[in-house]
Amino acid sequence: MSEIYAKLLNCLKCVRSKTDFEPKVAVVLGSGLGDYAAQIKVECEIPYSEIEGFPVSTVPGHAGKFVFGYVGEVPVVCMKGRVHYYEGYDISDVVLPIRLMYLLGAKILFLTNAAGGVNGSFHAGDLMLIRDHIAVFAPNPLIGANIEELGTRFPDMSKVYDRDLQEVIRAKAKENNIFLQEGVYTQLTGPSFESPAEIKMLRTLGCDAVGMSTVVEAIAANHCGMRICGISCISNLAAGMTDNPLNHEEVQEAADMAAPKFKKLVTEAIKGFAL
Numbered sequence: 001m002s003e004i005y006a007k008l009l010n011c012l013k014c015v016r017s018k019t020d021f022e023p024k025v026a027v028v029l030g031s032g033l034g035d036y037a038a039q040i041k042v043e044c045e046i047p048y049s050e051i052e053g054f055p056v057s058t059v060p061g062h063a064g065k066f067v068f069g070y071v072g073e074v075p076v077v078c079m080k081g082r083v084h085y086y087e088g089y090d091i092s093d094v095v096l097p098i099r100l101m102y103l104l105g106a107k108i109l110f111l112t113n114a115a116g117g118v119n120g121s122f123h124a125g126d127l128m129l130i131r132d133h134i135a136v137f138a139p140n141p142l143i144g145a146n147i148e149e150l151g152t153r154f155p156d157m158s159k160v161y162d163r164d165l166q167e168v169i170r171a172k173a174k175e176n177n178i179f180l181q182e183g184v185y186t187q188l189t190g191p192s193f194e195s196p197a198e199i200k201m202l203r204t205l206g207c208d209a210v211g212m213s214t215v216v217e218a219i220a221a222n223h224c225g226m227r228i229c230g231i232s233c234i235s236n237l238a239a240g241m242t243d244n245p246l247n248h249e250e251v252q253e254a255a256d257m258a259a260p261k262f263k264k265l266v267t268e269a270i271k272g273f274a275l
Helices: 003-016 096-103 163-175 196-205 215-224 248-272
Strands: 025-029 041-047 065-071 074-080 108-117 127-135 180-187 209-211 227-237
Touching: 003 096, 025 096, 025 248, 065 248, 074 096, 074 248, 096 108, 096 215, 108 215, 108 248, 127 163, 127 215, 127 248, 163 180, 163 227, 163 248, 180 215, 180 227, 209 227, 215 227, 227 248
Parallel strands: 025 074, 025 108, 108 227, 127 180, 180 209
Antiparallel strands: 041 065, 065 074, 108 209, 127 227
């Protein structure tokens, strides 16, 4: 058994010593959705610090705990505060929470994030359905000995983002009069924001939004066979697209302003997923 898988099983044992709740949908709460737990009927909360060997988020605005409960009738686990590669963790630790939620029973992974807009037609506060992704400089979490217990050595990546889940999100956005952009999300390592030249490169590659998370999580979840969907909140236009300097406070503020419609869309979509 690999050290990575042994560590994962130890985390699973620790969580199971605290709750037997079995989620069907796992939700990673990005910036602007930090208080999403108020939308669900909470059954149990477990701080990351109480899970032996679990990485702890160090980013301002990111709490660190799992929240188990129900969105409507759907059992969910919400990751309140994700772990980023730029915090100094090994990439296997960055995706450990995703794999753990899978082992806890989750079949669907709903990824959310705050992102910089690369597409010139985007505006701060827009929501973007993630149709596909690009990884730039972020290490692939599947590098190293394959964990056979989780998935195949060479997983197909042609349909990472589930088409049926995308249709549900589109329908719920339309029903609730929520304007929804669509596009390709790109993950860079961070923690520095991208340079104008890097943004020009990303635009050339076909990128619509850029951030510092999500893609490695999607790769790990796809490896496990989870169904995946994702939404980005466009918190600002990326470097070089305006004359304004970028800062984390601006990202958090824009995400907070978009939070009501973001929460509404996430909630209605989860209720509409066929499990």
